[in-house]
Amino acid sequence: MATTTKPTDIDTTVPLLLQQGTRLIKISEKSQKKVVFRIDPDEGQILYDSRKNGCVPIECIKEIRTGPAAEYYCTQFRFSGDAVDRWITIVYVLNSTYKTLHLLAPTRDMFLMWHRTVEKLYTIRLGLIDGNLDHNEVRETIWEKQYWKGADTGKDQSLNLDEVKSMCVRLNIDFPKEEVERLFKEADTTQKKSLTFAEFQHFVKMLKARPELEALYKRLGGGNVLAFQIFEKFMKETQKSTDTSAELKVLFEKYATVEIKAPVVLPATASGPTATAPAPVPLAAPTSTTSATTTTAPVLPPAPSTTPATNTAPPPASTPVPAVVAATSPDAGTYTEVTATSPPVYNMSLENFSSFLISQDNGPTYPESNDMTQPMSDYFISTSHNTYLVGNQLMGVSTIEGYIRALLCACRSVEMDIYDGPREPMVYHGKTLTSAVSVREICQAIAKYAFVSSPYPVTLSCEIHCGLVQQDMLVDIMTNAFGSALVRVPVTDQLKLVALPSPEALKGRIMVKTKNLFVAAELDAIKAHKKVAEAAAAKAAHLEAEPPSSESSESESEAAFVVQEIGQEIGALKHKWHKLRGIPSPPTSGPGDSKTKAKAKVPMSMALASLLVYTVGVKCRGIDPSEDYAVEQIFSLSENSANKYIKGGVGIENLIRHTQTHVVRIYPKGTRINSTNYEPLQYWAAGCQLVALNIQTMDLGYRINQAMFMRRGRQGYVLKPPALRDPHFEELRKHTRHFFDVTIISAQQLPRPKDSSGKEIIGKSFVDPLVEVALHIPTWSESPFLPKNKGYAHIPPTDASSGSGTSARTITFSTGAVKNNGFNPMWQEELCLPFDCVGGMKDLIFVEFIVKQDKKRDAEPLASYIAPLSSLKHGFRHLPLHDVQLSQYLFSTLFVYINIRDV
Numbered sequence: 001m002a003t004t005t006k007p008t009d010i011d012t013t014v015p016l017l018l019q020q021g022t023r024l025i026k027i028s029e030k031s032q033k034k035v036v037f038r039i040d041p042d043e044g045q046i047l048y049d050s051r052k053n054g055c056v057p058i059e060c061i062k063e064i065r066t067g068p069a070a071e072y073y074c075t076q077f078r079f080s081g082d083a084v085d086r087w088i089t090i091v092y093v094l095n096s097t098y099k100t101l102h103l104l105a106p107t108r109d110m111f112l113m114w115h116r117t118v119e120k121l122y123t124i125r126l127g128l129i130d131g132n133l134d135h136n137e138v139r140e141t142i143w144e145k146q147y148w149k150g151a152d153t154g155k156d157q158s159l160n161l162d163e164v165k166s167m168c169v170r171l172n173i174d175f176p177k178e179e180v181e182r183l184f185k186e187a188d189t190t191q192k193k194s195l196t197f198a199e200f201q202h203f204v205k206m207l208k209a210r211p212e213l214e215a216l217y218k219r220l221g222g223g224n225v226l227a228f229q230i231f232e233k234f235m236k237e238t239q240k241s242t243d244t245s246a247e248l249k250v251l252f253e254k255y256a257t258v259e260i261k262a263p264v265v266l267p268a269t270a271s272g273p274t275a276t277a278p279a280p281v282p283l284a285a286p287t288s289t290t291s292a293t294t295t296t297a298p299v300l301p302p303a304p305s306t307t308p309a310t311n312t313a314p315p316p317a318s319t320p321v322p323a324v325v326a327a328t329s330p331d332a333g334t335y336t337e338v339t340a341t342s343p344p345v346y347n348m349s350l351e352n353f354s355s356f357l358i359s360q361d362n363g364p365t366y367p368e369s370n371d372m373t374q375p376m377s378d379y380f381i382s383t384s385h386n387t388y389l390v391g392n393q394l395m396g397v398s399t400i401e402g403y404i405r406a407l408l409c410a411c412r413s414v415e416m417d418i419y420d421g422p423r424e425p426m427v428y429h430g431k432t433l434t435s436a437v438s439v440r441e442i443c444q445a446i447a448k449y450a451f452v453s454s455p456y457p458v459t460l461s462c463e464i465h466c467g468l469v470q471q472d473m474l475v476d477i478m479t480n481a482f483g484s485a486l487v488r489v490p491v492t493d494q495l496k497l498v499a500l501p502s503p504e505a506l507k508g509r510i511m512v513k514t515k516n517l518f519v520a521a522e523l524d525a526i527k528a529h530k531k532v533a534e535a536a537a538a539k540a541a542h543l544e545a546e547p548p549s550s551e552s553s554e555s556e557s558e559a560a561f562v563v564q565e566i567g568q569e570i571g572a573l574k575h576k577w578h579k580l581r582g583i584p585s586p587p588t589s590g591p592g593d594s595k596t597k598a599k600a601k602v603p604m605s606m607a608l609a610s611l612l613v614y615t616v617g618v619k620c621r622g623i624d625p626s627e628d629y630a631v632e633q634i635f636s637l638s639e640n641s642a643n644k645y646i647k648g649g650v651g652i653e654n655l656i657r658h659t660q661t662h663v664v665r666i667y668p669k670g671t672r673i674n675s676t677n678y679e680p681l682q683y684w685a686a687g688c689q690l691v692a693l694n695i696q697t698m699d700l701g702y703r704i705n706q707a708m709f710m711r712r713g714r715q716g717y718v719l720k721p722p723a724l725r726d727p728h729f730e731e732l733r734k735h736t737r738h739f740f741d742v743t744i745i746s747a748q749q750l751p752r753p754k755d756s757s758g759k760e761i762i763g764k765s766f767v768d769p770l771v772e773v774a775l776h777i778p779t780w781s782e783s784p785f786l787p788k789n790k791g792y793a794h795i796p797p798t799d800a801s802s803g804s805g806t807s808a809r810t811i812t813f814s815t816g817a818v819k820n821n822g823f824n825p826m827w828q829e830e831l832c833l834p835f836d837c838v839g840g841m842k843d844l845i846f847v848e849f850i851v852k853q854d855k856k857r858d859a860e861p862l863a864s865y866i867a868p869l870s871s872l873k874h875g876f877r878h879l880p881l882h883d884v885q886l887s888q889y890l891f892s893t894l895f896v897y898i899n900i901r902d903v
Helices: 016-020 067-076 081-086 108-130 136-151 161-170 177-187 197-207 211-221 228-238 245-255 350-357 401-408 439-449 468-485 517-543 550-581 639-645 650-659 700-709
Strands: 022-027 032-040 045-048 054-057 061-065 087-094 097-104 257-259 264-269 323-327 336-340 345-347 379-384 413-419 458-464 510-515 633-638 664-667 690-693 717-719 735-748 769-777 793-795 809-814 826-838 846-853 863-868 875-882 888-902
Touching: 016 022, 016 032, 016 108, 022 108, 032 108, 054 087, 061 067, 061 108, 061 401, 067 081, 067 087, 067 439, 081 087, 081 108, 087 108, 097 401, 108 136, 108 888, 136 161, 136 197, 136 888, 161 177, 177 197, 211 228, 211 350, 211 826, 228 245, 245 350, 379 700, 401 413, 401 439, 413 439, 413 690, 439 468, 458 468, 458 690, 468 510, 633 639, 639 650, 639 664, 650 664, 690 700, 700 846, 700 863, 735 769, 735 846, 735 875, 769 826, 809 826, 846 888, 863 888
Parallel strands: 379 413, 379 690, 413 458, 458 510, 633 664, 664 690
Antiparallel strands: 022 032, 022 097, 032 045, 045 054, 061 087, 087 097, 257 345, 264 336, 323 336, 379 717, 735 826, 735 888, 769 809, 769 846, 793 809, 846 863, 863 875, 875 888
């Protein structure tokens, strides 16, 4: 059982000096000036003097860089000496835009104070968001302090009625005036017409009342507190838990309230100075209850038909029942009294039950383990396209930031377009107005960040346009930056590679992928000879029925010669690769052998070619069974080319079969000037592993990609479904139909929109939220499952040829809007979305919950949540809500009931 951190274990104090403010040097490309910075621990913000009201919300911070990690910026801004020991770079996101704040402290002590404090506050919030600090008390304390501080405009450590009304506006609640006054009066126990912090906490507790949870609790317990038997039934039948009774008992006791009864005095004995208490009488077992039945998507399960005879549960098997021996006074001689302590009784109160429902122990997704021991071709691999860009691909800025962000998102394949530079190789987008960045700087950044988020192998997908001199320089740069992590020889002693190694076997390694021009030239020659051989063979077959003549003999001789020549070309190719790998080749002999070994004149460095071990780039020659690729050979397909294969028929079957042993890379079409993304699930459904996306663009394709790889511990590798790994295609022949039933019950503390400086936009208008549920489904067939009784909307798929870009099928359903309430809106609406599935691959269907504003449905959503359908647990769940960057809001959740029905 995972341990949780207590509120008392978490130090949220901030030195008074930092709360009052200190002068730091703020550094940017345009200026360097001393600015007063301070920390507001209650609001959770770093504030500084600026014309734009400088503010960095702690929860928006992505990374804090100091020491060697900040050295790049010291050099960039021409600082030297001990500056790196006093430098802090804060990377954060506001309004979908990455920003950096560069600070230089005047002294080392001041630097340490700032660094330790910001790091501490950031870690606390990150822990609460990621579930590492699963403690509602801490979350509530942070929330209360944040809103208390914001509401106390008079700075008198109390809130009057007007300040409370303003706070309700900030919380997105349009309460009637009478209701606010009633709650205020009830909380004002001192009758001073203002609330102390303790009274404010009571006011907030009333404000946050959850009638939907109370109704569920009463249904389950029949008006009584929950005993273990009812909790176990709820978990197994409603929540579909597969935990054993013993495991559920441990979970129940983690949240339940324990009640220990007073000791019971047992009959005394005079047999000696001590005596043993008799065995305790077993507690009465509860009477049987009827099975909880549910409809398609029940808002609340029905109450049990009977309630237990007692609200107690038997003690756990591991809990001893001690005997207590009490000695009497000396005058009593050897007479002794014995008392027995009753076993502890565990019950769940409404508050206990509510805490459990919102905790990580009742999280919305299954914890998944990932087998990393299969060949690399068996995995989807998180892949970045145009990694060097932080803007669009026409005029964007090339920087190392793109690589750092990608690697911290656990991307395991990043891209470099490499050209000759003035002194050494540079990276930029060719034939565009994008800026350039040094390959050396990129490699140094990759070396630092490659394995921070994931220990599994990274592939550098390179397009190399530089000459031989800088190719050799490129190899030297990579060798110096990556050292022994760079793959230069096979990790096994196999003379011939029959399958790619596993991610586990390549743990901590960096591989280079680019087109091997030696291999390309050899393959082109073989292809040309193959065409000649086919033509000669066809001619020989045509003449076979005619009488023998000198012409037919010449044709047969020509065909035999071409076949022999092809064999010699293949032998030369094998010899060359054996030489590069240091593997001895078998001796070759025969007349004309030296002539067939003429080396192709290709502008490629032998040193660079030697880096291509498991990732040899080749041109796609087709994927029909007649084409033979070595397992280490990778080809890339543009989204347009890939769409031609995945439209169905034999093309997609050949592609799936090819990807069972080989890796294929897909990349966006070149006309996506704004660096938009396709929806990657189309290509995953065809077995493709390296489906590259512009991760600098936060669109639907990005969200789907992040949802895929946030699973399995964010390792950057996800094992493909069994159906895509089955060489017999048996599972892929199975086409099933289902309904996704979801009840949207309520939301909690929806976020308000923020301005460019991170401040909440607070006006007189209130949010009218609605929830749209969308299923994004690969195009399994031309006839998807679409029932006639529609309550949903169906958006058919598109491909790149239509001009709108590649998309999957989408099924959507929306709730109605709740007027003037973004704090605790309740919908209680049941939605039913049909979907079909091939091969049981529900992990390639993505469900998205999008909270929108009524009358502004095309605007940026208030919040959203997305996950593979197979990852979602059934039953009552609180979904964490995210912004468009998929950064989680600290306090916002969506309460739903989930079920999947088979048709």
